[in-house]
Amino acid sequence: MQKILQEAIDNNRHWTAHGAVASYIPELAKENPDALGVCIYNIDNTTLCAGDSHTKFTIQSVSKVVTLICALMDKGKETVFSSVGMEPSADPFNSMVKLETRESHKPLNPFINAGAIVCTSMVQGDNGIEKFNRIHNMIKIMADNPAIDINQSVYRSEKLTGNTNRAIAYYLKGAGLIEKDVEDVLDTYFKLCSIEITALDVAKMASVIANNGITPWSNERLMSIEICRIVKAIMTTCGLYDSSGQFSVDVGLPSKSGVGGCIMAVAPQNMGIAVIGPALDSHGNSMAGKKVLEYLANELNLSIF
Numbered sequence: 001m002q003k004i005l006q007e008a009i010d011n012n013r014h015w016t017a018h019g020a021v022a023s024y025i026p027e028l029a030k031e032n033p034d035a036l037g038v039c040i041y042n043i044d045n046t047t048l049c050a051g052d053s054h055t056k057f058t059i060q061s062v063s064k065v066v067t068l069i070c071a072l073m074d075k076g077k078e079t080v081f082s083s084v085g086m087e088p089s090a091d092p093f094n095s096m097v098k099l100e101t102r103e104s105h106k107p108l109n110p111f112i113n114a115g116a117i118v119c120t121s122m123v124q125g126d127n128g129i130e131k132f133n134r135i136h137n138m139i140k141i142m143a144d145n146p147a148i149d150i151n152q153s154v155y156r157s158e159k160l161t162g163n164t165n166r167a168i169a170y171y172l173k174g175a176g177l178i179e180k181d182v183e184d185v186l187d188t189y190f191k192l193c194s195i196e197i198t199a200l201d202v203a204k205m206a207s208v209i210a211n212n213g214i215t216p217w218s219n220e221r222l223m224s225i226e227i228c229r230i231v232k233a234i235m236t237t238c239g240l241y242d243s244s245g246q247f248s249v250d251v252g253l254p255s256k257s258g259v260g261g262c263i264m265a266v267a268p269q270n271m272g273i274a275v276i277g278p279a280l281d282s283h284g285n286s287m288a289g290k291k292v293l294e295y296l297a298n299e300l301n302l303s304i305f
């Protein structure tokens with residue numbers, strides 16, 4: 001298996017040259033475009049890593065998985081999906097075009113920015129700090145790593161340049177889909193994107209979902225089987241934005257990408273996988289990371305389809 005992981009990196013490293021690091025947030029432009037790493041956390045508690053797996057990166061939109069989990073735990077399925085849809089958007093992650101054209105103004109799903117901002121506002125907490133702590137704690141518990149924290153430079157950069165997210169959030173507030181202070185919710189969203197993490201952390205988080213909500217290392221139930229089922233379904237249909245369909249054909253695993261270059265993938269009842277490769281394709285997904293996952297899915301026969 002270690003040999004397959006190493007081959008996945010070696011055979012696909014050249015794809016890093018076909019992508020580019022995110023530059024719309026200036027701090028992200030400083031990431032190493034050549035980095036490529038992978039970690040697997042098996043539910044039998046064995047770990048395998050290859051390539052630049054120790055690279056630290058910001059979690060970015062992979063945090064949207066945990067935000068959705070917390071919103072579902074705190075408010076329940078009916079309430080969450082009364083304000084956010086569960087359909088693929090076929091638009092870029094930060095698009096707002098369908099907010100206005102759809103009659104309900106509801107964001108199409110929890111993984112586009114608009115949907116994640118609404119879910120952030122629904123998480124338990126009287127203010128942004130409490131909501132952030134709730135999701136941050138869940139990330140630390142799911143990754144079994146209490147040291148996980150914000151990268152302050154990325155946070156400042158997100159906040160300074162996050163004008164599209166501001167436009168989205170104010171529109172949602174106007175549509176009555178955000179309950180509390182809109183700037184507070186945005187600040188929480190920016191902080192969540194800026195959480196610094198490693199591939200092993202993300203692989204362990206994915207292993208909890210693969211193990212139907214139970215931590216493989218301590219046998220503790222963190223969320224219900226139903227929440228895992230919902231999250232895996234939305235990861236499959238919406239996790240890679242407007243290339244989720246192609247990714248399902250090529251890889252076939254419930255997954256979630258982030259512009260920091262991480263893709264979290266869940267192989268149900270089997271393993272959590274995380275790839276890191278900051279050079280992105282035009283949809284904001286790791287260029288070489290997708291290829292590494294495709295290689296592993298083929299070699300290890302992982303596709304759920």
Ligand code: DON
Binds near residue numbers: 062094193257259
């Ligand atoms: O909302 C943003 O602009 C980012 N901080 C997070 C977006 C993201 O990771 C999209 N994923 N591919």
